[in-house]
Amino acid sequence: MADVLDLMGPDEMADPGLSAARLLAGDRCRRYEGFEPPFYILSRYDDIADTLLDPSTFVSGHGQGPNFVPPVGVVSDPPQHTFCRRLVQDDFKPAAIAKLKVRLEEIADELLDEVAGQDVWDLHDHLSFPxxxxxxxxxxxIPTDDIWQFKLWSDASVAALSAQDPTVYFEELDRMRAYILDLLHQKKPDLDDNSLLARIARARQDDIDITDEEAVGLVLQLFVAGNETTTSLITNFMWRFLDHGLWPDFCAGKIDVDKAINESLRFDPPLLGLFRTTAEDVEIAGTAVPEGTKILTHYAAANRDPTMWDRPNIFDVARPIKKVMSFGLGIHFCLGAELAKLETKVTLAALARRAPNLKLVNDGERIGPFLFWGRKKLPVRWQ
Ligand code: HEM
Incomplete structure (x- = not known):
């Protein structure tokens, strides 16, 4: 089993647990030829932790995907990364996020109101995406009048991250950049506007205004990073719970929500892994890896490392909480983890209250990019 690994093949696309099992049965540092340029994959929890905690040897500035791209925004290395992160981090701290709870509850209720009269509706399209x-x-x-347009742009952006030929998405991404740049230009002169976008527009580093390219890049990253991933967390959670017959117990308050979300993140990480690039020649687990090589830190495999979890291939919502790899680690640890968890909790609470008899119609459809794990369709019925 250890010898076949095809991250983009139909079996592993349908069940990334299979990729995880194959990786964990093979070499700790494994060369993967199924992409151009080839890369190495790390799958053991400790190897990935060591890599992510050494950001000067394993850099982010060549992009988080398998292709080499120039640094921008938080996908960069210190000092650029430190500057960008400081600029936005206060808006994502627990105290700031907690203030969003009431508004999130309203949004969840409004979205459920819209499908209240429909027998069958799509959990992705009508709830976990919007x-x-x-x-x-x-x-x-940013105005919310055209969220399907944002969806199209977000999709293009995540598809470009893991595509063999990202250029096919460039036209769409240029339109997104132009839209954001226009908003930044509108907001910059209005000193009374203290929104995150306005503050990014007015940011200065070493007494120099942030460049348009840098501001747009940062906004796009924040925008895209939190959408598809949180959508997938909610959809994956509901998919497993409905499929495993756990939803009635959840609605009856018999399942601890924090443990359940942690287990969903462990078992079904919305991002299966991301990349670093070696800044020098290194040896990883006995394998010599040259400078300038892409390394995939496979979170989904780390989350099933048997040295970390008992019976790792079982979805066990009573499992004690342990730090999963799904939000990364170290200086790039997910900025939006608190927000994602709150969004998920609020959505689950609204569903438990209003849809305790919810049923799965079928398994829907997987999202396309191989690095991401979620469903772009998940049809459900109320009863
Ligand atoms: C379940 C939902 C989410 C998952 C699974 C997730 C996953 C991740 C992961 C794995 C990283 C590490 C990237 C790396 O090491 O290169 C990351 C970073 C990041 N995430 Fe999330 N994310 C989620 C939600 C969000 C949300 C809601 C936001 C909100 C804006 C967000 C914003 C970011 C940003 C800005 C970074 C880059 C941080 C840095 O490089 O310093 N994420 N996320």
């Missing part, structure tokens, strides 16, 4: 997009727009101060 909720995170709406709140991130509100955090930024």
């Amino acid at each position: 909720l995170p997009v709406t709140i991130i727009c509100e955090i930024f101060g």
